[in-house]
Amino acid sequence: MVFKAVKPDSRILILQIIVASILGFSFHSEFAVISLFLVIDFLLFYWYGVKVFIKRLLSYAVMYGIIWGFTTTNIPILSVIFPPFLMMMIKVYPIYLLLKLLVDKAPMDELLYSLDRIHFPKSLSIPLMIVYRYVPTIIRELHYINENLKMRGLNLSLSNIRHLIKTLENYLVPLLFRSERISEELSAASLCKGLSIERKRTCCTNVRFTKEDYLYLLGMAIVIVLLFVLNYLTL
Amino acid sequence: MEKSKEKISFDGFSFTYKESDNFGVHDINLTIQEGEFIVLTGPSGCGKTTLTRCMNGLIPDFFEGKLSGNCQICGMDISEHETGDYSAYVGSVFQDPRSQFFTLHVKTELPFPSENLGIPMEQIQKRLDGTVKELHIESLLQKSIFQLSSGEKQKVAVASVYTAGVNIYVLDEPSANLDWGGTEQLRQLLKKLKEQGCTIVVSEHKLYYLRNLADRMIILQNGKIQKELDSSEIIHCSNDWLVSNGLRHLDLKQIAHTSVVIPKSDHTPVSIRAENLYFKYPRESFLWKDVSFSAESGDIIGIVGENGTGKSTLIRVLMGLEKPNGGKINLCGKYASRQQRRKKSFYVMQDVDYQFFAGSVLEEMLSGHEKEWNALEKAKEILKNFNLEDYQNVHPSTLSGGQKQRLSIALSCMGDMPFLYFDEPTSGLDAENMQLVRETIKRQAENGCVVFVITHDYEFAATLFTSLLIVQDDHFVKRIAPEQYQSSILSKLFELEES
Numbered sequence: 001m002v003f004k005a006v007k008p009d010s011r012i013l014i015l016q017i018i019v020a021s022i023l024g025f026s027f028h029s030e031f032a033v034i035s036l037f038l039v040i041d042f043l044l045f046y047w048y049g050v051k052v053f054i055k056r057l058l059s060y061a062v063m064y065g066i067i068w069g070f071t072t073t074n075i076p077i078l079s080v081i082f083p084p085f086l087m088m089m090i091k092v093y094p095i096y097l098l099l100k101l102l103v104d105k106a107p108m109d110e111l112l113y114s115l116d117r118i119h120f121p122k123s124l125s126i127p128l129m130i131v132y133r134y135v136p137t138i139i140r141e142l143h144y145i146n147e148n149l150k151m152r153g154l155n156l157s158l159s160n161i162r163h164l165i166k167t168l169e170n171y172l173v174p175l176l177f178r179s180e181r182i183s184e185e186l187s188a189a190s191l192c193k194g195l196s197i198e199r200k201r202t203c204c205t206n207v208r209f210t211k212e213d214y215l216y217l218l219g220m221a222i223v224i225v226l227l228f229v230l231n232y233l234t235l
Numbered sequence: 236m237e238k239s240k241e242k243i244s245f246d247g248f249s250f251t252y253k254e255s256d257n258f259g260v261h262d263i264n265l266t267i268q269e270g271e272f273i274v275l276t277g278p279s280g281c282g283k284t285t286l287t288r289c290m291n292g293l294i295p296d297f298f299e300g301k302l303s304g305n306c307q308i309c310g311m312d313i314s315e316h317e318t319g320d321y322s323a324y325v326g327s328v329f330q331d332p333r334s335q336f337f338t339l340h341v342k343t344e345l346p347f348p349s350e351n352l353g354i355p356m357e358q359i360q361k362r363l364d365g366t367v368k369e370l371h372i373e374s375l376l377q378k379s380i381f382q383l384s385s386g387e388k389q390k391v392a393v394a395s396v397y398t399a400g401v402n403i404y405v406l407d408e409p410s411a412n413l414d415w416g417g418t419e420q421l422r423q424l425l426k427k428l429k430e431q432g433c434t435i436v437v438s439e440h441k442l443y444y445l446r447n448l449a450d451r452m453i454i455l456q457n458g459k460i461q462k463e464l465d466s467s468e469i470i471h472c473s474n475d476w477l478v479s480n481g482l483r484h485l486d487l488k489q490i491a492h493t494s495v496v497i498p499k500s501d502h503t504p505v506s507i508r509a510e511n512l513y514f515k516y517p518r519e520s521f522l523w524k525d526v527s528f529s530a531e532s533g534d535i536i537g538i539v540g541e542n543g544t545g546k547s548t549l550i551r552v553l554m555g556l557e558k559p560n561g562g563k564i565n566l567c568g569k570y571a572s573r574q575q576r577r578k579k580s581f582y583v584m585q586d587v588d589y590q591f592f593a594g595s596v597l598e599e600m601l602s603g604h605e606k607e608w609n610a611l612e613k614a615k616e617i618l619k620n621f622n623l624e625d626y627q628n629v630h631p632s633t634l635s636g637g638q639k640q641r642l643s644i645a646l647s648c649m650g651d652m653p654f655l656y657f658d659e660p661t662s663g664l665d666a667e668n669m670q671l672v673r674e675t676i677k678r679q680a681e682n683g684c685v686v687f688v689i690t691h692d693y694e695f696a697a698t699l700f701t702s703l704l705i706v707q708d709d710h711f712v713k714r715i716a717p718e719q720y721q722s723s724i725l726s727k728l729f730e731l732e733e734s
Binding site: 003137147148151152187188189193195204 | 292293297318319321322323325326329331333334336337338339340342343346347348349350351352353354355356360364367376381395396399554556577578580581584586588589591592593594602603632646650
């Protein structure tokens with residue numbers, strides 16, 4: 001068995017989410033905001049390949065296309081409501097992509113250990129890890145619930161759109177009951193496996209900053225400076 | 236002979252859950268020695284799970300309540316210690332493999348308990364290498380937990396506590412979600428642990444796979460120990476005695492082969508005909524091909540086959556949830572689109588919790604039928620037929636496993652669905668509830684429904700089916716029509732001579 005810690009270190013993957021959030025919301029130049037997305041999309045190209053790169057690029061372009069469509073056609077009410085909402089989506093989208101990268105690439109044990117090393121309180125890191133663990137589970141649960149509702153003709157569809165609140169309730173009620181059951185079982189299983197706020201954890205891989213991590217941080221710093229310059233020049 | 240050490244002891248022990256008036260367990264006197272293999276069994280709600288929760292320290296730390304008497308695990312009194320204090324000695328495996336993993340990958344789940352216990356990195360690596368080789372799980376290492384079959388998940392659950400070096404294994408209904416092959420994998424794993432001298436406690440409804448492993452079987456009823464059987468009594472225990480005590484069979488070969496005859500119904504007959512169906516997931520080879528068969532009112536069609544052969548996909552195609560890559564499906568002699576098939580089908584999933592959306596059993600029955608003038612009377616009548624009339628105002632999630640299964644079937648009657656599809660309806664059910672579900676399915680067939688049932692539970696299947704669909708490894712589906720069907724075919728398929 002090969003025991004090698006994932007590179008870059010999980011702490012760097014968290015740091016880049018924080019940095020991207022700050023940059024995305026502080027930039028006033030549209031060009032800088034787009035450049036930030038492109039940098040992140042190139043990062044996805046490195047991790048996931050060309051297909052994901054193109055898919056994300058297209059999604060981003062579609063969002064911009066819709067904003068452009070609403071602002072140029074000037075449809076009453078819609079042209080006022082939708083563009084600010086989509087602008088918000090455009091700012092949040094790169095953060096979501098980096099969050100997904102963290103969930104996909106950082107092993108949970110390394111993440112917990114890394115946070116422990118920087119003295120991040122366990123009373124916060126453990127609940128955060130449970131949320132991280134629950135994201136893929138909740139998607140699956142919703143899929144099963146949707147299939148059942150579909151079989152009974154109670155799913156979200158055009159014919160049920162008039163009873164939107166009732167339809168949403170149909171999704172939420174089983175999801176809440178399942179969540180309650182899963183969270184109880186997961187907590188019990190974790191306690192039995194020795195997870196504790198007081199006890200010091202170890203990790204089966206050697207989690208520490210290496211040359212690769214420092215180089216990655218240097219690259220990150222250069223990109224941040226370039227984006228700031230771009231934001232300043234294109235205002 | 237070396238004197239064995241006491242690992243677990245209950246002395247006049249009783250426990251009542253917080254906010255409950257009834258005893259979870261009452262006046263338990265039980266001692267488990269090092270290296271013993273104990274099976275806890277009894278009907279649902281008899282106190283098996285409460286006992287296992289005491290053994291892994293979840294009671295009274297996580298599940299609070301009032302306790303009296305004494306319970307010691309590895310010399311530690313459970314009233315004075317936290318759950319985590321036992322994690323270095325006791326390893327737990329739970330019923331639902333989906334909710335017992337903290338991480339998302341096999342590679343990170345295996346060392347998780349060891350890391351929590353603060354075992355040094357080099358030692359964890361050494362133990363992990365040993366676990367992977369000894370339990371033969373090399374092929375699972377690179378997988379995500381979502382890619383594992385239920386059997387593989389239980390194997391990983393055992394392997395992770397094995398890596399932490401525990402000596403006591405407490406398993407709560409570990410086979411509830413396992414197929415035939417998965418249960419066999421679990422049996423082999425438990426055999427290996429027993430050979431290594433580990434102390435094992437298994438709380439179970441399904442007993443057949445533990446028959447040759449158990450040193451003692453503790454039968455619980457209403458929170459008390461009703462009877463204790465030693466290994467020779469377990470081997471010679473008759474199925475009649477087990478059934479009369481509300482327990483499942485120990486020897487599946489003893490189950491009598493009886494033909495199921497469904498009398499003709501007065502309802503308008505219905506039929507389903509599949510013609511040359513093909514199915515494949517994107518970028519994968521055909522799951523099954525050239526599937527043709529027909530079935531009509533009164534047929535209870537068992538769908539059997541190994542894990543991953545596409546049994547669930549087949550029923551999902553038939554009921555209109557998936558689109559086949561080729562072929563067509565006729566209902567009552569006419570081509571039926573996916574939407575038309577969905578309107579005439581009802582799907583009872585393995586986990587029925589996904590199927591309930593309303594605040595009470597009665598509201599659940601009325602969902603989607605609000606505009607029908609006689610819906611309320613009809614719902615009450617159906618609930619009465621399914622012995623659920625006393626529960627019409629309770630929330631569906633508070634029903635027992637068997638009651639939930641019956642409510643699902645009752646929902647299908649509300650919509651007059653003639654095509655019923657069941658996916659593993661007996662997982663986690665005790666003998667009585669299994670029997671009730673079987674009778675309900677037969678009654679629906681007598682009322683003119685066509686019923687498809689996927690199951691790996693031979694006890695349930697042996698006296699239920701009228702015909703078979705065998706999903707084979709070679710991607711073809713073999714049909715055993717009602718006129719050719721004999722229940723002995725089923726026992727051969729389940730390879731009982733090797734169990």
